[in-house]
Amino acid sequence: MKTAFINTIILDPVSGIENKSSLLVENGVISKVGELTKDDLKDAKVYNLEGIYCVPGLMDMHVHLREPGREDEETIKTGCNSAAAGGFTSVLAMPDTKPIADNAEVLGFIRHKAQDHLVDVHLAGAVSFERKGTALAPLAELHEAGAVAFTDDEKAVKTASLLKNALEYAIMFDLPVIEHCEEESLGGGVANEGFLSTLLGLPPNPSVAEELIIVRDILISDYVGGKVHFSNISTKRAVEIIRSAKEKGSKITADTSPHYFSLTEEALKSYDTNLRVNPPLRSEEDLNAVIEGLRDGTIDCITSDHSPHAIEEKEMEFIYAPDGIVGLETELALTLTELVHKRKIPLSKIITLFAVNPRKILNLPVPQIKVGEKAELTLIDISQIWTVNIKDFKSKCKNSPFDKKLLTGKSVGVMNNSKLFYGGNYSGL
Amino acid sequence: MSLSSRHLIGLFGVPKDDIQNILDTAVTFREVLERPIKRVPTLQGKTIVNLFFESSTRTRISFELAQKRLSADVINFSASTSSTKKGETFKDTVRNIEAMKVDMIVVRHESSGVPQFLTRISKANIINAGDGRHEHPTQGLLDMFSIREKLGKLDGLKVCIIGDIAHSRVALSNIYGLKTMGAQVSLCGPPTMIPRGIEMLGVKIYHDINKAIAENDVLNILRIQLERDAGTTIPSLREYHNYFGVTSERLEKYNPNILILHPGPINRGVEISSEVADGPYQIILDQVTNGVAVRMAVLYLLGTMN
Numbered sequence: 117m118k119t120a121f122i123n124t125i126i127l128d129p130v131s132g133i134e135n136k137s138s139l140l141v142e143n144g145v146i147s148k149v150g151e152l153t154k155d156d157l158k159d160a161k162v163y164n165l166e167g168i169y170c171v172p173g174l175m176d177m178h179v180h181l182r183e184p185g186r187e188d189e190e191t192i193k194t195g196c197n198s199a200a201a202g203g204f205t206s207v208l209a210m211p212d213t214k215p216i217a218d219n220a221e222v223l224g225f226i227r228h229k230a231q232d233h234l235v236d237v238h239l240a241g242a243v244s245f246e247r248k249g250t251a252l253a254p255l256a257e258l259h260e261a262g263a264v265a266f267t268d269d270e271k272a273v274k275t276a277s278l279l280k281n282a283l284e285y286a287i288m289f290d291l292p293v294i295e296h297c298e299e300e301s302l303g304g305g306v307a308n309e310g311f312l313s314t315l316l317g318l319p320p321n322p323s324v325a326e327e328l329i330i331v332r333d334i335l336i337s338d339y340v341g342g343k344v345h346f347s348n349i350s351t352k353r354a355v356e357i358i359r360s361a362k363e364k365g366s367k368i369t370a371d372t373s374p375h376y377f378s379l380t381e382e383a384l385k386s387y388d389t390n391l392r393v394n395p396p397l398r399s400e401e402d403l404n405a406v407i408e409g410l411r412d413g414t415i416d417c418i419t420s421d422h423s424p425h426a427i428e429e430k431e432m433e434f435i436y437a438p439d440g441i442v443g444l445e446t447e448l449a450l451t452l453t454e455l456v457h458k459r460k461i462p463l464s465k466i467i468t469l470f471a472v473n474p475r476k477i478l479n480l481p482v483p484q485i486k487v488g489e490k491a492e493l494t495l496i497d498i499s500q501i502w503t504v505n506i507k508d509f510k511s512k513c514k515n516s517p518f519d520k521k522l523l524t525g526k527s528v529g530v531m532n533n534s535k536l537f538y539g540g541n542y543s544g545l
Numbered sequence: 546m547s548l549s550s551r552h553l554i555g556l557f558g559v560p561k562d563d564i565q566n567i568l569d570t571a572v573t574f575r576e577v578l579e580r581p582i583k584r585v586p587t588l589q590g591k592t593i594v595n596l597f598f599e600s601s602t603r604t605r606i607s608f609e610l611a612q613k614r615l616s617a618d619v620i621n622f623s624a625s626t627s628s629t630k631k632g633e634t635f636k637d638t639v640r641n642i643e644a645m646k647v648d649m650i651v652v653r654h655e656s657s658g659v660p661q662f663l664t665r666i667s668k669a670n671i672i673n674a675g676d677g678r679h680e681h682p683t684q685g686l687l688d689m690f691s692i693r694e695k696l697g698k699l700d701g702l703k704v705c706i707i708g709d710i711a712h713s714r715v716a717l718s719n720i721y722g723l724k725t726m727g728a729q730v731s732l733c734g735p736p737t738m739i740p741r742g743i744e745m746l747g748v749k750i751y752h753d754i755n756k757a758i759a760e761n762d763v764l765n766i767l768r769i770q771l772e773r774d775a776g777t778t779i780p781s782l783r784e785y786h787n788y789f790g791v792t793s794e795r796l797e798k799y800n801p802n803i804l805i806l807h808p809g810p811i812n813r814g815v816e817i818s819s820e821v822a823d824g825p826y827q828i829i830l831d832q833v834t835n836g837v838a839v840r841m842a843v844l845y846l847l848g849t850m851n
Contacts, residue, residue: 309741310741310742311741311742311743311745312742313740313741313742314711314717314740314741314742314743315557315717315742315746316657316658316679317657317658317676317677317678317679317680317714317717318657318658318677318678318679319677319678320740320741386661387657387658387661387662428634431634431635431636432634432635433635433654433655433656433658433659433662434656434657434658434659434662435655435656435657435677436656
């Protein structure tokens with residue numbers, strides 16, 4: 117089976133290519149890059165991608181797929197469909213399933229459910245047994261079962277001593293610990309502490325709760341020598357701390373999510389529970405610092421923190437509603453709108469944030485667009501103007517604050533594992 | 546003259562004319578409350594639900610009395626007797642009540658934003674009887690009514706709110722309402738009880754109670770939550786009383802002409818001494834009576850709008 121993408125713009129940040137070209141894929145492998153002859157196109161399914169970018173498949177290293185345990189909210193299959201629709205060929209599934217992914221059986225179950233899909237599901241194991249923050253989870257067993265990171269996500273690793281042990285132990289596998297940055301004794305509030313939380317009467321969550329975990333973890337990581345990845349960076353000070361630690365050589369990396377560079381706490385005036393995220397939405401100043409952090413490389417990648425929640429759980433009083441939004445299907449489009457179009461960050465930088473850096477952090481191979489490589493590709497129309505409609509989401513859940521938002525740019529298709537998702541349909545290659 | 550909104554969610558952004566209108570209307574109802582027959586037929590045929598998701602005795606009784614004095618049909622719903630304990634969502638509860646064709650909903654809830662959420666899912670007039678640490682507009686109105694009744698004006702007065710501002714729903718309503726009516730508002734308490742950024746509302750902050758007493762015409766003393774605050778936001782109730790308690794010694798020394806308000810229930814010996822609570826400076830029980838009149842005014846003005 118042959119597939120030809122003609123008149124596309126190939127952009128591969130690893131090899132530094134950005135030019136108008138064509139691409140031939142045979143049996144899931146790139147067989148030719150450049151002008152295609154009549155012979156090449158013979159028997160090929162031809163897609164004319166005039167003005168469409170063809171880039172290495174994007175990865176989101178922070179998603180909650182909910183299976184096993186909450187299949188009413190998302191399954192591995194619907195989560196993967198959501199990823200494909202959003203332009204992703206690879207995700208890292210968080211371990212906060214029910215039961216928790218703190219043992220090889222649960223990872224095996226997820227791996228089994230995820231096989232045969234276009235989207236690759238990589239696995240993160242829990243740092244602590246049942247994510248309780250007391251005893252270490254069997255990290256070697258998790259590693260052997262395929263975990264590429266450890267995290268107690270939705271909580272930070274509970275104590276400094278547990279983190280020290282986890283980082284020391286994880287050195288054996290060269291795997292990172294991914295942190296949700298919130299000091300438990302200061303956190304728990306639902307709005308960024310400041311004038312707005314006071315005005316709205318919402319329990320405050322201070323920025324220092326986020327920054328304190330980052331400082332703690334940097335110190336322990338420096339001391340031990342293990343790798344820490346900070347997820348969902350949202351404050352100015354956090355960006356500054358990470359920047360200066362990186363300059364001094366700390367083995368740390370970081371990501372942020374589109375809601376932290378496209379929304380501020382001002383939005384909470386509606387008390388819309390779809391705006392409840394953790395860390396909470398911050399100030400304009402924080403938002404600008406996060407964007408600068410992305411621009412100068414302080415923040416290494418963008419993740420969605422895709423968190424499907426049942427409608428009855430989100431349609432709650434603000435203080436009772438769970439945190440999180442479904443993000444996979446708006447993530448790339450928000451990034452293109454806010455960072456490429458509004459803030460003029462080059463597309464090649466954005467592709468590095470999505471396709472290259474997460475895989476480097478997790479020691480995974482980075483897909484490349486060259487002959488002989490597996491065809492793992494995302495097709496992006498950076499100028500298509502469209503309106504988000506939560507009803508169109510492939511995710512089972514619709515908890516997004518971006519419904520009806522006008523965005524510029526989106527993924528039009530993805531290819532991976534000898535499968536193509538294009539025009540809303542899957543096809544084998 | 547009718548109000549500019551069909552709901553009373555808070556005093557934030559409520560125009561001066563509306564507040565004036567409510568306070569003036571309340572004067573009329575205050576007179577009704579002195580008559581031998583205290584009932585007027587104003588809201589006959591209207592159905593009002595008191596939706597209390599958080600325990601409250603005085604506010605609920607005050608609303609209920611106001612509703613009965615106006616001849617409305619009243620239903621009381623409290624969370625402990627409700628289906629929310631059985632797992633029904635808030636939205637379903639409200640839809641069920643709405644289906645019974647109610648005209649007005651008075652709501653109290655521990656989550657800020659619930660009254661605003663109700664305006665989106667219900668057609669009834671919504672009155673906020675306290676949401677989280679956000680607003681408690683009828684308390685703000687009755688405080689203003691009581692001050693105006695006693696001192697004859699609000700414009701130009703200096704009012705200080707003392708206590709746990711951070712967890713208070715009374716403070717914000719007082720600040721908004723009083724400032725709209727031309728008063729100067731200040732706050733007093735230890736910094737752990739002053740929420741971040743509140744000075745941006747244009748209020749002065751005191752940490753010295755003696756100075757607060759000396760420089761203000763009115764003190765509105767907030768209740769200290771015994772169970773929550775001791776050991777966290779304040780070291781102990783004893784220390785709070787020693788440094789922030791309103792005592793007759795302090796009043797006599799620094800400002801014998803001051804007026805004392807307290808939204809109740811009072812903790813004698815904590816934020817207020819018994820001498821002050823029973824003394825000549827205070828109008829605490831007038832506030833309770835006025836509360837019924839002010840709530841009658843609000844119910845009447847909203848209930849006769851549509």
